[in-house]
Amino acid sequence: MGCLPPRNQPPETRREVDPIPQLITGGAGFIGSHLADRIVHGGDEVLILDDLSTGRRENVEHLLATGRARLVEGSTEDAELVDALMSQVDGCFHLASAVGVQLICERPLDSLLKNVRGSDVVIGAASHHDVRLVFASTSEIYGKDSVGKLHEESDRILGPPQVGRWTYANAKVFGEMVALGHAAEHGTRATVVRLFNTVGPRQTGAYGMVVPTFVRQALNGEELTVFGDGRQSRCFAHVSDVVAALVAVYASDEAVGEVFNVGTSMEITILELAQMVIERTESTSQIGFVPFDEAYAEGFEELGRRKPDTSALERLTGWRPQLTLEDAIDHMINYQGTTWGDALDEHGDHEEELSAVDAH
Numbered sequence: 327m328g329c330l331p332p333r334n335q336p337p338e339t340r341r342e343v344d345p346i347p348q349l350i351t352g353g354a355g356f357i358g359s360h361l362a363d364r365i366v367h368g369g370d371e372v373l374i375l376d377d378l379s380t381g382r383r384e385n386v387e388h389l390l391a392t393g394r395a396r397l398v399e400g401s402t403e404d405a406e407l408v409d410a411l412m413s414q415v416d417g418c419f420h421l422a423s424a425v426g427v428q429l430i431c432e433r434p435l436d437s438l439l440k441n442v443r444g445s446d447v448v449i450g451a452a453s454h455h456d457v458r459l460v461f462a463s464t465s466e467i468y469g470k471d472s473v474g475k476l477h478e479e480s481d482r483i484l485g486p487p488q489v490g491r492w493t494y495a496n497a498k499v500f501g502e503m504v505a506l507g508h509a510a511e512h513g514t515r516a517t518v519v520r521l522f523n524t525v526g527p528r529q530t531g532a533y534g535m536v537v538p539t540f541v542r543q544a545l546n547g548e549e550l551t552v553f554g555d556g557r558q559s560r561c562f563a564h565v566s567d568v569v570a571a572l573v574a575v576y577a578s579d580e581a582v583g584e585v586f587n588v589g590t591s592m593e594i595t596i597l598e599l600a601q602m603v604i605e606r607t608e609s610t611s612q613i614g615f616v617p618f619d620e621a622y623a624e625g626f627e628e629l630g631r632r633k634p635d636t637s638a639l640e641r642l643t644g645w646r647p648q649l650t651l652e653d654a655i656d657h658m659i660n661y662q663g664t665t666w667g668d669a670l671d672e673h674g675d676h677e678e679e680l681s682a683v684d685a686h
């Protein structure tokens with residue numbers, strides 16, 4: 327029995343015929359590949375649609391070898407391709423997205439259009455084929471609201487549209503509204519999850535992600551570059567817990583038409599994070615500080631803190647994070663110690679510039 331209940335068949339016919347796969351857009355990326363691991367190890371099959379823009383074939387090569395996963399290299403903007411894939415699946419996790427503060431700030435228009443068009447195509451096709459859909463949104467949609475725990479009904483405080491950073495949040499909000507609109511008007515079985523900072527093996531630091539960058543810097547004995555004074559705080563969830571939440575939400579009929587925060591509320595400042603990484607890698611690295619306006623284009627807006635209220639998810643599914651940030655850092659140290667060389671060759675040109683903020 328797989329970890330995901332099939333959605334389009336009556337129970338008595340389940341698994342009597344060939345298993346119907348699940349589609350993961352962005353499945354060769356960091357979170358998508360861990361989700362694919364989980365589904366395949368649960369005995370189900372996955373179709374992965376990925377343009378390999380920030381994802382890597384290596385993330386899923388081991389799954390392709392099992393014959394239970396297939397990687398289709400293509401874009402979510404390709405309506406014909408997405409329609410053909412959607413007609414073969416039972417459920418879809420829509421994770422494909424241009425991500426990372428560096429990428430978004432460098433190419434705001436590309437990122438905006440890619441995310442808006444891709445989500446329109448994927449969500450529309452899921453609706454058309456009556457496929458169960460989980461759409462990955464982001465805590466970034468809450469914008470600058472830093473006061474307390476953010477819950478699903480919290481107001482959004484966004485900066486002006488001319489600040490590139492906010493294109494990502496707005497594109498994700500578009501996706502949320504399309505998913506919820508289809509659920510309300512067409513009965514589409516869609517759920518929105520707002521992921522907060524997620525960390526773990528296979529995450530690359532190449533696009534502005536702080537933890538893999540700190541781990542790499544510490545392992546190489548380089549200075550850990552903290553942006554600003556390091557007092558900004560974040561909550562980092564282990565990817566394994568996030569994947570468990572995605573699966574739990576997918577399996578719940580009551581989650582249809584709803585929005586859920588996914589993340590941990592264990593808060594840490596970026597400076598404390600740097601110290602923790604140095605300690606766990608037993609590195610001799612020092613910590614350096616870089617002002618935000620040197621790290622990013624003028625007008626960059628940083629957030630003081632971002633902490634989720636996940637009580638809605640916990641009430642509905644019983645989900646609770648099982649792993650700590652220390653676990654995630656240790657797993658990333660192991661991962662980078664063995665496989666990081668390849669990733670650096672590919673993305674190394676960005677890495678020097680990056681650190682202490684994630685656009686999530």
Ligand SMILES: NC(=O)c1ccc[n+]([C@@H]2O[C@H](COP(=O)([O-])OP(=O)(O)OC[C@H]3O[C@@H](n4cnc5c(N)ncnc54)[C@H](O)[C@@H]3O)[C@@H](O)[C@H]2O)c1
Nearest residue numbers: 352355356357377378379380381401402422423521524686
């Ligand atoms: N990692 C986090 O902390 C975090 C936080 C909040 C939200 N999210 C969301 O989770 C999802 C996965 O993020 P991730 O951290 O794994 O990033 P990632 O970059 O590793 O994964 C995104 C994947 O999507 C693929 N992709 C991008 N645009 C595509 C397109 N148009 N067509 C096909 N494939 C495309 C990329 O190649 C990549 O494999 C994203 O939707 C992101 O917005 C992540």
